Amino acid sequence: MSIDLEFSKFASEYERYNLIQEKVADELIGLVKGKPKRILDLGCGRGALAKxxxxxxxxxxxxxxxxxxxxxxxxxxxxxCIYGDFNNDTLYEHLYTYQFDYILSxxxxxWAQDIEKVFKHIHHFETPYALAIFTSNTFRTLHKTAGISSPLHTKESLLLHAKNILQCRHHLRRYTLSFENTHEMLRYIKRSGVSGHRSLLGYKETKALMRNYPLSYLEFEVLFLYT
Ligand SMILES: C[S@@+](CC[C@H](N)C(=O)[O-])C[C@H]1O[C@@H](n2cnc3c(N)ncnc32)[C@H](O)[C@@H]1O
Known part of the structure; x- marks a missing residue:
C-alpha cells in the first residue's frame, strides 16, 4: 500500500495516537511571530495547526x-484544503500564485524525499516560517535493537541544508512516550503516523524486537526550524 493511502486508512483514529504531534504543534504555534493573516500549512493532516x-x-x-x-x-x-504532494514541483507552481505571510509545517x-528541494521552495516564498521535523533519532533504540536504519533524515543533514538554504534559527526537542508493554508500543508505532506507516520488519523480526527492546518508552527527536 502506498504511504498516502496508509495515512488515509488511519486518519479517523489518528487523534488517539498523536500525543507527540500534539505537543509539537503546540510548540510550533508558540514560535509564530505576530498574527499572520495568510498562512500555508504543508502536511496539514486533520488540522492540528488550523485548530x-x-x-x-x-x-x-x-x-x-x-x-x-x-x-x-x-x-x-x-x-x-489542497490535495497535493509537497515533494512535487507542480504543487509549488500553484502555491506561488498565492500570497502568504507565514509558512508552517x-x-x-x-517525509520529504528531497528535503533540499523542499527547503528551496520554502525559501522561494520569502516569508517567515516555522517547521517541525522528526529526525532519525526518533525510535533510535528501537531501530538499533532491530538492526535497521531510520528512514528519516538525520538532524545533521537537516541542519546542513537548513544552514545552506534557509539560514534560520533552530532548536532540538526530545520527547519520550511510555508504554505498558512492547505490544502497545508497536501498535502505537503502526498507528501514529510517525513511521509513515511503513513496516520495516517482518513477523519474526518483530517478535525478536518485542523480546529484546530494553526500554519501556519510545524516543522522539524533533528539529524546529524558524525565522
Ligand atoms: C504525522 S501527520 C502531521 C499532521 C499535522 N501537521 C499535525 O501536526 O498533526 C503527517 C501528515 O503529513 C502528510 N504527508 C506526508 N507526506 C506528504 C507529502 N509528500 N505531501 C503532502 N502531505 C504529506 C500526511 O498525509 C499526514 O497528514
Missing amino acids: RIDWEVDSFVGVDFAKRMLELHPKDSHIE ASALQ
Missing part, C-alpha cells in the same frame, strides 16, 4: 496528500 490559530486570519491553505486527512480538516470560508516534512 490552534486563535487569531483572525484571512486565509489558511492546508496541503496534504492523504484525502481522508483533508476530509477531517476544519472547514470554513477562509480555509482551503508540523510533523510532516520528515
Whole structure:
C-alpha cells in the first residue's frame, strides 16, 4: 500500500495516537511571530495547526496528500484544503500564485524525499516560517535493537541544508512516550503516523524486537526550524 493511502486508512483514529504531534504543534504555534493573516500549512493532516490559530486570519491553505486527512480538516470560508504532494514541483507552481505571510509545517516534512528541494521552495516564498521535523533519532533504540536504519533524515543533514538554504534559527526537542508493554508500543508505532506507516520488519523480526527492546518508552527527536 502506498504511504498516502496508509495515512488515509488511519486518519479517523489518528487523534488517539498523536500525543507527540500534539505537543509539537503546540510548540510550533508558540514560535509564530505576530498574527499572520495568510498562512500555508504543508502536511496539514486533520488540522492540528488550523485548530490552534486563535487569531483572525484571512486565509489558511492546508496541503496534504492523504484525502481522508483533508476530509477531517476544519472547514470554513477562509480555509482551503489542497490535495497535493509537497515533494512535487507542480504543487509549488500553484502555491506561488498565492500570497502568504507565514509558512508552517508540523510533523510532516520528515517525509520529504528531497528535503533540499523542499527547503528551496520554502525559501522561494520569502516569508517567515516555522517547521517541525522528526529526525532519525526518533525510535533510535528501537531501530538499533532491530538492526535497521531510520528512514528519516538525520538532524545533521537537516541542519546542513537548513544552514545552506534557509539560514534560520533552530532548536532540538526530545520527547519520550511510555508504554505498558512492547505490544502497545508497536501498535502505537503502526498507528501514529510517525513511521509513515511503513513496516520495516517482518513477523519474526518483530517478535525478536518485542523480546529484546530494553526500554519501556519510545524516543522522539524533533528539529524546529524558524525565522
Ligand atoms: C504525522 S501527520 C502531521 C499532521 C499535522 N501537521 C499535525 O501536526 O498533526 C503527517 C501528515 O503529513 C502528510 N504527508 C506526508 N507526506 C506528504 C507529502 N509528500 N505531501 C503532502 N502531505 C504529506 C500526511 O498525509 C499526514 O497528514
